[in-house]
Amino acid sequence: MNQREKEMVNFCIRQSYLSKCKDKQNAAILVSADFQQIYSIGINGGPIGGMQCLCFKNRMGEKAKYTCAHAEMNCLVKNTEISEKPKVMICTQVPCQMCATLIVNAKTNIIQVWYINDHPDETGKTILSDGGIILRKIDIPDLTGFFKGEWCDTQAVCDRLNIPFEIAITMFDFSSTVEWWSMIGKTDEERKRNGQKVTTQFRIRNVIQADVPNNDTEIRELK
Numbered sequence: 001m002n003q004r005e006k007e008m009v010n011f012c013i014r015q016s017y018l019s020k021c022k023d024k025q026n027a028a029i030l031v032s033a034d035f036q037q038i039y040s041i042g043i044n045g046g047p048i049g050g051m052q053c054l055c056f057k058n059r060m061g062e063k064a065k066y067t068c069a070h071a072e073m074n075c076l077v078k079n080t081e082i083s084e085k086p087k088v089m090i091c092t093q094v095p096c097q098m099c100a101t102l103i104v105n106a107k108t109n110i111i112q113v114w115y116i117n118d119h120p121d122e123t124g125k126t127i128l129s130d131g132g133i134i135l136r137k138i139d140i141p142d143l144t145g146f147f148k149g150e151w152c153d154t155q156a157v158c159d160r161l162n163i164p165f166e167i168a169i170t171m172f173d174f175s176s177t178v179e180w181w182s183m184i185g186k187t188d189e190e191r192k193r194n195g196q197k198v199t200t201q202f203r204i205r206n207v208i209q210a211d212v213p214n215n216d217t218e219i220r221e222l223k
């Protein structure tokens with residue numbers, strides 16, 4: 001992905017955090033095929049000004065007959081750019097069969113659907129491919145461990161957070177380990193190879209410990 005595409009994908013992911021649905025949080029955005037223009041944004045949810053989530057009948061968590069309107073549906077219904085200009089829909093999850101049908105039927109020339117998470121039911125994928133729409137799965141590194149304070153590959157962190165290495169290294173703890181291939185090789189051929197394998201990792205800094213001054217110490221110093 002180029003920088004512009006990454007920005008759009010990250011924008012779509014961040015939009016999904018705005019969903020008030022109690023079941024899942026999804027977003028879909030409709031962009032021009034050159035990723036220069038955003039035409040529409042949709043997140044899953046209830047009607048504007050009404051219930052924020054329609055997925056449950058009551059507070060006991062009993063599922064309602066229908067769910068929230070899906071992100072793709074909202075994205076399509078809010079889109080006012082009805083034209084032959086080729087467009088791409090970016091979705092946080094593979095469209096379900098209903099949304100896939102709407103994407104195929106939409107009179108606005110959607111040529112590709114990019115998605116991040118898979119859906120247990122793959123009918124939507126089949127509908128989209130049968131409708132001549134190209135599907136692309138976006139592989140995004142999972143940073144769950146990183147946010148819990150574990151070391152994580154620098155490339156994955158930079159890609160996922162969409163920040164250059166030079167900036168990231170000022171924000172996170174950095175570690176670099178070097179393994180010589182000649183030493184770790186299992187066969188003669190592997191051991192003969194020259195070179196080294198460098199592993200670079202980032203870890204979230206413990207800002208709270210580093211930056212919050214100890215009040216007791218400060219008072220003693222003032223006296």
Ligand SMILES: [Zn+2]
Pocket residue numbers: 020021022023024045052053054055056067068
């Ligand atoms: Zn809901």
Ligand SMILES: [Zn+2]
Pocket residue numbers: 070071072073095096097098099100
């Ligand atoms: Zn759907």
